[in-house]
Amino acid sequence: MNKSIKIQRLKAFFGPLKPWLAGIALLLILRYTGMLAGISFLTQSALMKTGAMDFDPVQTERSAPAFDYNFTIKDLKGNLVDVNEFKGKVIFINLWATWCGPCRVEMPSIQRLYDAVDHDKIVFIMLSLDAEEHHKKVTRYIEDEQHTFPVYTPHKSLPRQLRVPSIPTTFIIDKEGRIKSKEVGAANYDTKEIREFLNNLTK
Structure with a gap:
C-alpha cells in the first residue's frame, strides 16, 4: 500500500x-x-x-426520614455547637464550599431568605465543606459577600445523611426532627413558596 x-x-x-x-x-x-x-x-x-431554578418544596416533601442530630459543628470563630441544641426548631442546612460555583450562585437567594424569616423559629446552618486549612478563605468570602447567615464547618465526622456526593445540597428539617426536603444542586430560595413552606413548618 x-x-x-x-x-x-x-x-x-x-x-x-x-x-x-x-x-x-x-x-x-x-x-x-x-x-x-x-x-x-x-x-x-x-x-x-x-425562575427555572426556583426551589419547589412540593416535589421534595414525599418522604420524611428522621434526622440525626448527633454531631457537632464549629462557627467561624472556632466555637463548638452541638446540633442537638436546635431540636424543636425548623432547620435549614446547606452544604457548600467556596470552590463550588453553583454554591456561590445560590448564596444571594439564601441570604434573602434568611433575612425574611423568624430566626427564633428557623435555624440556618450554612455548612462549609472547605478543607480546614482554607478557613481564612471561607471567612474572607463570607465577609466580602456581606453574608450574615450563620456559617459553620464540620467538627470531626458528619452523620451519614450529610455525607453527600455533590454540593450544593440543602436539607430542611421540621420541628419533629424529620427531613422534609432535600435539594441537590443550585436553586433559587428567594421565593414566596419556600418562605411559606418554612413558616408552615414552624406552626
Missing part, C-alpha cells in the same frame, strides 16, 4: 472526528484554566433569574 493511500484512509477515519476532538480539547482548556467554572457560574446565574 503506497503512502498516499494510507494518508487518504487516515483522513477518512479522522475527518468525522475532528469536531469532537476540537470540542474535547476546548473543554480541557476551559477546565484546566478555570474558565469552565466561570462559564458555569454565569450560565446558572442567568438561569436563576428566569
Whole structure:
C-alpha cells in the first residue's frame, strides 16, 4: 500500500472526528484554566433569574426520614455547637464550599431568605465543606459577600445523611426532627413558596 493511500484512509477515519476532538480539547482548556467554572457560574446565574431554578418544596416533601442530630459543628470563630441544641426548631442546612460555583450562585437567594424569616423559629446552618486549612478563605468570602447567615464547618465526622456526593445540597428539617426536603444542586430560595413552606413548618 503506497503512502498516499494510507494518508487518504487516515483522513477518512479522522475527518468525522475532528469536531469532537476540537470540542474535547476546548473543554480541557476551559477546565484546566478555570474558565469552565466561570462559564458555569454565569450560565446558572442567568438561569436563576428566569425562575427555572426556583426551589419547589412540593416535589421534595414525599418522604420524611428522621434526622440525626448527633454531631457537632464549629462557627467561624472556632466555637463548638452541638446540633442537638436546635431540636424543636425548623432547620435549614446547606452544604457548600467556596470552590463550588453553583454554591456561590445560590448564596444571594439564601441570604434573602434568611433575612425574611423568624430566626427564633428557623435555624440556618450554612455548612462549609472547605478543607480546614482554607478557613481564612471561607471567612474572607463570607465577609466580602456581606453574608450574615450563620456559617459553620464540620467538627470531626458528619452523620451519614450529610455525607453527600455533590454540593450544593440543602436539607430542611421540621420541628419533629424529620427531613422534609432535600435539594441537590443550585436553586433559587428567594421565593414566596419556600418562605411559606418554612413558616408552615414552624406552626
